[in-house]
Amino acid sequence: QKEVEQNSGPLSVPEGAIASLNCTYSDRVSQSFFWYRQYSGKSPELIMSIYSNGDKEDGRFTAQLNKASQYVSLLIRDSQPSDSATYLCAVNDPGTGNQFYFGTGTSLTVIP
Amino acid sequence: NAGVTQTPKFRILKIGQSMTLQCTQDMNHNYMYWYRQDPGMGLKLIYYSVGAGITDKGEVPNGYNVSRSTTEDFPLRLELAAPSQTSVYFCASSYSTSQETQYFGPGTRLLVL
Numbered sequence: 001q002k003e004v005e006q007n008s009g010p011l012s013v014p015e016g017a018i019a020s021l022n023c024t025y026s027d028r029v030s031q032s033f034f035w036y037r038q039y040s041g042k043s044p045e046l047i048m049s050i051y052s053n054g055d056k057e058d059g060r061f062t063a064q065l066n067k068a069s070q071y072v073s074l075l076i077r078d079s080q081p082s083d084s085a086t087y088l089c090a091v092n093d094p095g096t097g098n099q100f101y102f103g104t105g106t107s108l109t110v111i112p
Numbered sequence: 113n114a115g116v117t118q119t120p121k122f123r124i125l126k127i128g129q130s131m132t133l134q135c136t137q138d139m140n141h142n143y144m145y146w147y148r149q150d151p152g153m154g155l156k157l158i159y160y161s162v163g164a165g166i167t168d169k170g171e172v173p174n175g176y177n178v179s180r181s182t183t184e185d186f187p188l189r190l191e192l193a194a195p196s197q198t199s200v201y202f203c204a205s206s207y208s209t210s211q212e213t214q215y216f217g218p219g220t221r222l223l224v225l
Contacts (some may be wrong), residue, residue, distance in 0.1 A: 004154075032211050043202055043216040044155070051211055088154060098143055098206060099170065100214055102154035 002027045006089050006103035014111050019076040021106050023089030026070065030091040033065055033072045038086045038105065047087070048074060079110045113138050116217035118203050124223045125193040133188040133220050135203030143206045144186040145170075145214060146178065148199040155202065161186055162208070193224045 003026040013019045021035070032051050036044035048063040050056045050072065056063045062075040072091075076083055086105040093099045119134045137144065142163045147155040157170030161180040175197060177189040186205075190197060200221050204214040 008152075034213055043219050045216070046213045049211070049213055096168075098208070098212070098214075099157060099160060100145075100155075102156075104152070104154040 002030070002091070002093060002101045004089055004091055004101050004103040006087075006106050008104055009107040010109055011106055012109045012111055013079050015079060015081060017079050017110075019079045019083065019108055019110070021074040021076075021087050021089075021108070023072045023074075023103055024070055025072070025089075025091045025101075027091065027093070027101075028067070028070065029093065029095065031094050032092045033063070034090040034092075034100070035061075035063060035072075035074045036088040036090060037083075038088055040085075044088055076108075079108075081110045081112050084109050115139065116203055116205055116215055118201075118217035118220050120220060121218070122221045122223075124225060125190075126225060127193060127195065129193050130189070130191050131193070131222075133190070133201055133203075133222075135186045135188065135217060136184050137186075137203075137205040137215070137217075138184065139205060139215065140183060141205035141215075142183065142208045143214075144180065145204040145206075146176070146186070146188045147202045147204065148172065148197075149202060149219075150199050158188065158201075190222075195224050198222060198224045 035047045050063040089103040146158040159178040203217040206214040
């Protein structure tokens with residue numbers, strides 16, 4: 001059973017601050033890592049994907065991956081109230097139909 | 113492209129009734145998935161398919177059935193609905209490679225009373 005752990009939060013940050021979201025996973029075989037944003041009552045939408053150790057930046061978002069520590073994080077710079085949502089971490093299992101395993105999500109609130 | 117579409121958006125079932133949740137994608141993805149999401153929880157995989165005619169169980173398959181007769185469609189069948197199946201159901205699809213994200217439909221909210 002693959003485990004993906006996230007702090008459930010809630011995490012509150014003031015507008016303009018950096019929000020840091022963390023995720024650990026149990027399976028060293030996992031190759032691809034994804035961060036999804038889910039607004040209340042909506043479906044998950046992809047924010048970032050990362051496959052190699054190190055940092056990957058896309059606008060205000062930076063994903064960080066450390067495979068040795070089995071740790072992936074998401075930084076949101078200059079947080080905006082529209083970033084308030086639940087953030088889901090997902091890791092894949094390449095051996096079985098590219099199954100994804102999801103964490104329970106971290107609820108983020110950005111306070112204006 | 114419409115992406116992944118699901119019907120219905122919302123449904124109330126009585127205990128013991130059956131229904132089919134429809135899922136269609138127009139991105140020519142080989143892989144398709146059904147998840148359920150309970151309040152405050154992550155997504156749990158029910159069934160998945162790697163191509164037409166091929167399906168396999170996920171983490172929580174009991175009480176559900178699927179079929180995949182075409183690349184586009186992946187319906188989920190609930191037989192003998194139970195209150196424990198009250199949830200939000202998401203269908204997703206992806207290309208075949210491990211670096212591809214999954215694209216989600218808008219979800220079906222199911223209430224079993």
